Amino acid sequence: MATPIQRLEVTLDTELESVDLAENIVMRVAEAAGFDQDEVHKLGMAVREGVVNAYNYGNAQDRQKKILLTVEFEQDQMVVHIVDEGNGFQLEDVADPLAEENLLRTSGRGIFLMKAFTDELAVRRGPTGGADLIMCKKLPGPKAGGCG
Amino acid sequence: MPLQGTCREVGDIAVIDFSGRITLGEGSAMLRKTIRDLISNGRKKILLNLADVDYIDSSGIGELVGAYTSVRSADGELKLVYLTKRVRDIIQITRLFTVFDVQPDETAAVRSFR
Numbered sequence: 001m002a003t004p005i006q007r008l009e010v011t012l013d014t015e016l017e018s019v020d021l022a023e024n025i026v027m028r029v030a031e032a033a034g035f036d037q038d039e040v041h042k043l044g045m046a047v048r049e050g051v052v053n054a055y056n057y058g059n060a061q062d063r064q065k066k067i068l069l070t071v072e073f074e075q076d077q078m079v080v081h082i083v084d085e086g087n088g089f090q091l092e093d094v095a096d097p098l099a100e101e102n103l104l105r106t107s108g109r110g111i112f113l114m115k116a117f118t119d120e121l122a123v124r125r126g127p128t129g130g131a132d133l134i135m136c137k138k139l140p141g142p143k144a145g146g147c148g
Numbered sequence: 149m150p151l152q153g154t155c156r157e158v159g160d161i162a163v164i165d166f167s168g169r170i171t172l173g174e175g176s177a178m179l180r181k182t183i184r185d186l187i188s189n190g191r192k193k194i195l196l197n198l199a200d201v202d203y204i205d206s207s208g209i210g211e212l213v214g215a216y217t218s219v220r221s222a223d224g225e226l227k228l229v230y231l232t233k234r235v236r237d238i239i240q241i242t243r244l245f246t247v248f249d250v251q252p253d254e255t256a257a258v259r260s261f262r
Contacts, residue, residue: 016173041234048205052172098243104217106210109242113206116241 007072012051014059014067022069023048026080029071033078034140042117043078043137049110050082050133058084058131068126077119078137084130091123151175151201153182158258161193162186167200170208179208183215183226192224193261197254199230204238216248225249229257 010025012018027044035043051067059065068083095102097109115121118135126132151168164182169175186194196215204212212228219226227249231239239245251257 019172045205048171052205052207056172103243103247104213106214106217107206109206109209112242113238 007070010069012067012069014055014061014063014065016055018067019048019051019055022051022067022082025069026071030078030137033073035078035137036140039137039140043080043135046114046117046135047080047082049114050080050135053110053133054082054084054086054131057089058086060086073139076139076141078139080133080135080137082131082133082135083126085126085128086130088125088129088131089123091121151178153178155182155186158195158254161195161258161261162191163195163197163254165197165200169203170201170211171203171205172207176207176211179211179215183218187218187222187224192219192222194219194224194226195251195254195257195261196226196228197230198228198232198235201235202232204235209238209242209244213244213247225261227251227257227260229254 008025008029010022012022023044026047027040030040030043051069054067055061059067065085068081070081072079091111094111095108097105097112102108111121114133114135118137120136122134124132124134149168151166151170151174153164153166156163156165170179183194216226229251230253231250239248239250249260251260
């Protein structure tokens with residue numbers, strides 16, 4: 001039987017292909033961790049949205065910059081970090097896409113979807129000042145700890 | 149699978165049968181171009197068949213919203229039909245059922261155009 005992954009760290013280039021790559025990596029890890037297909041899909045989507053955020057807004061599509069993806073298991077939950085090299089942001093500064101005045105906007109739903117598809121979402125300051133998006137998902141089972 | 153779309157006519161309605169994923173990059177660009185071409189060809193009644201679209205991300209949703217507003221600005225109508233569960237769930241949680249006219253089947257959709 002293969003040794004289960006405890007921590008996986010991947011450095012991604014700031015390019016569109018990294019979005020699919022990150023999503024696929026996390027989905028494989030989630031499958032191996034025992035999540036059902038629906039939860040695997042949701043985790044994949046959340047990570048996709050996070051990496052798109054890092055690509056578009058954090059790193060502003062600058063190919064010189066990198067995106068760090070980390071997946072780890074702690075206290076019966078899966079924790080994903082997506083760190084960019086931008087200027088960081090605050091979750092409370094993100095407009096509510098469900099507000100009437102924002103429904104016809106063509107962007108701004110990524111953070112909302114990340115929250116919808118994970119148990120907890122937080123943003124911290126990364127080591128170079130960019131955003132460290134932290135997503136937590138309780139492992140299949142009864143126990144869970146806090147996020148980040 | 150990258151997004152693909154084929155156009156057919158039902159009376160004066162342009163029906164686009166999409167298949168694949170509507171995501172950031174080729175998928176959303178393809179959707180945008182399809183709508184832009186239809187509008188520039190003077191099409192006022194557009195039905196998007198999403199039966200074979202199994203995945204949409206926030207960028208794809210943004211393109212659908214953009215398509216809706218573009219068609220509306222051109223005094224046209226854009227409707228959706230045959231949403232898969234995953235696409236339906238995304239449109240549901242983003243409150244876009246209050247924006248999009250989603251029809252249950254093609255017959256009902258065709259009847260619903262002005």
